Amino acid sequence: MRLFTCTTAAILATVVSETAGCNLLLKPRQDEDVKVEVDQIIDTIKEKHRASLSDDGCAVENIVYRREYGSLSESERLDYVTAVKCLQALPARTPAGISNGTRSRFDDFVLTHIQHTLDIHYTGNFQHWHRWFVYLYEKALRDECGYKGYQPYWDWPKYADAPQDSPIFNGDPYSLGGNGEYIPGHNGSVIVPPGSPPIQLAPGLGGGYVRTGPFANMTVHLGPVGGVAGVEPGPDGGLGYNPRGVRRDVGPGLNGRYANYTTILGLLSKSNVTEYRGLSEGVANTAEIGPHGGGHYVINGDPGGDLYISPGDPAFWVHHGMMDRMWTLWQAMDPETRNTQMDDGTYGHITWANDPASRLASLDDVIDMGYAGPSTTIGQVASTTSGELCYFYD
Numbered sequence: 315m316r317l318f319t320c321t322t323a324a325i326l327a328t329v330v331s332e333t334a335g336c337n338l339l340l341k342p343r344q345d346e347d348v349k350v351e352v353d354q355i356i357d358t359i360k361e362k363h364r365a366s367l368s369d370d371g372c373a374v375e376n377i378v379y380r381r382e383y384g385s386l387s388e389s390e391r392l393d394y395v396t397a398v399k400c401l402q403a404l405p406a407r408t409p410a411g412i413s414n415g416t417r418s419r420f421d422d423f424v425l426t427h428i429q430h431t432l433d434i435h436y437t438g439n440f441q442h443w444h445r446w447f448v449y450l451y452e453k454a455l456r457d458e459c460g461y462k463g464y465q466p467y468w469d470w471p472k473y474a475d476a477p478q479d480s481p482i483f484n485g486d487p488y489s490l491g492g493n494g495e496y497i498p499g500h501n502g503s504v505i506v507p508p509g510s511p512p513i514q515l516a517p518g519l520g521g522g523y524v525r526t527g528p529f530a531n532m533t534v535h536l537g538p539v540g541g542v543a544g545v546e547p548g549p550d551g552g553l554g555y556n557p558r559g560v561r562r563d564v565g566p567g568l569n570g571r572y573a574n575y576t577t578i579l580g581l582l583s584k585s586n587v588t589e590y591r592g593l594s595e596g597v598a599n600t601a602e603i604g605p606h607g608g609g610h611y612v613i614n615g616d617p618g619g620d621l622y623i624s625p626g627d628p629a630f631w632v633h634h635g636m637m638d639r640m641w642t643l644w645q646a647m648d649p650e651t652r653n654t655q656m657d658d659g660t661y662g663h664i665t666w667a668n669d670p671a672s673r674l675a676s677l678d679d680v681i682d683m684g685y686a687g688p689s690t691t692i693g694q695v696a697s698t699t700s701g702e703l704c705y706f707y708d
């Protein structure tokens with residue numbers, strides 16, 4: 315028998331079971347055990363963060379907390395759903411003539427994402443751009459649609475065994491719509507991100523149209539644009555009007571493989587942002603798509619599986635809520651260093667995975683939001699508790 319130190323931070327697939335004296339057996343680490351550790355770490359981060367709030371600016375009195383979707387009451391979930399539907403019914407701000415498929419205020423966000431896809435993914439602005447994007451969406455729901463709450467998030471590992479049954483996808487009146495109808499024997503999609511060889515994904519438990527819940531038969535206007543093998547772009551390269559039903563392929567396969575409790579523990583254990591992103595976004599051009607890609611392809615379908623128009627599925631926003639939550643928690647472990655730390659690796663540049671080669675992104679770089687909302691800079695949104703931002707996560 316070997317002796318091990320009783321460190322709980324070790325991220326190992328197998329660990330020492332913590333019996334008396336901490337000596338003993340190597341056993342496969344159970345997801346449940348990892349969950350306990352993750353919960354402890356996150357509780358500690360939250361306490362530290364609360365204690366760090368100052369008396370002015372973003373303070374205890376005015377900071378707001380974003381919550382997990384399933385922890386909202388039914389009426390809170392319904393308020394959120396109602397606000398999203400309101401955004402889908404409001405007229406677009408994008409002038410006619412720019413994109414004929416941009417028909418609603420909700421679509422303004424989808425269009426901005428399409429226009430920027432190649433300079434906001436695997437780039438140095440990725441986390442900041444999407445933080446501001448989600449914030450402006452939350453702000454539109456509140457200011458333009460009377461929503462009183464804040465952007466909820468999807469705690470990936472919590473429902474990893476059966477995401478289709480989660481409060482997000484179970485198809486009840488408080489969900490973001492059900493799974494797609496099951497297409498017997500369907501294959502997973504084959505994705506072709508820019509510069510990548512085709513990657514075969516495991517199928518989920520849907521594949522067809524969403525027929526249940528508040529977004530049953532929701533009409534998608536924009537796209538397709540790209541990223542899925544065998545799918546042709548819609549009119550005007552996907553910017554034209556192309557009404558069709560929303561489809562999903564939610565299932566446990568990808569969720570368990572890419573976004574489990576070990577993944578969360580891994581993220582929280584990364585020593586710098588370059589390392590963090592290597593897990594969060596995975597290894598470009600391989601099947602190691604990380605929890606970012608993993609979450610997107612747990613939704614999959616249309617528009618969720620198209621990397622340009624994915625914000626057109628209402629579930630995009632709870633997924634990117636969780637992306638921002640994880641980064642926010644990680645930053646809060648060492649805010650002095652991590653709030654302003656810029657990625658110095660392959661994803662730190664201003665082009666997709668630095669191809670073609672480009673300079674590193676910097677804190678002064680502008681984050682452009684097109685007609686979705688005002689632009690900002692990377693530095694302005696590097697922390698969730700300075701500048702215009704004043705929120706944290708429950």
Ligand SMILES: *[C@@H]1O[C@H](CO)[C@@H](O)[C@H](O)[C@H]1NC(C)=O
Nearest residue numbers: 411413414415549550554555
């Ligand atoms: C915009 O879409 C409508 C269909 O809703 C079509 O009749 C019209 O020709 C389109 N306009 C342009 C400029 O493509």
Ligand SMILES: *[C@@H]1O[C@H](CO)[C@@H](O)[C@H](O)[C@H]1NC(C)=O
Nearest residue numbers: 497498499500501502517521
């Ligand atoms: C799934 O893929 C297999 C192997 O390529 C193919 O034979 C089969 O027809 C596909 N199934 C469907 C439903 O497309």
Ligand SMILES: *[C@@H]1O[C@H](CO)[C@@H](O)[C@H](O)[C@H]1NC(C)=O
Nearest residue numbers: 524525526527529530531559
């Ligand atoms: C959705 O569309 C299908 C096919 O047109 C229809 O049978 C079904 O009743 C619709 N469901 C809802 C909730 O509107």
Ligand SMILES: *[C@@H]1O[C@H](CO)[C@@H](O)[C@H](O)[C@H]1NC(C)=O
Nearest residue numbers: 570571572573574576577580
């Ligand atoms: C959990 O996720 C990690 C990647 O973050 C993966 O390597 C591991 O295989 C996953 N666990 C299971 C049981 O799939």
Ligand SMILES: *[C@@H]1O[C@H](CO)[C@@H](O)[C@H](O)[C@H]1NC(C)=O
Nearest residue numbers: 586587588589655656657658
């Ligand atoms: C992160 O750590 C790696 C080594 O593990 C190093 O190469 C890289 O420069 C570091 N990046 C930052 C931003 O500190």
Ligand SMILES: [Cu+2]
Nearest residue numbers: 427434435444
């Ligand atoms: Cu994106």
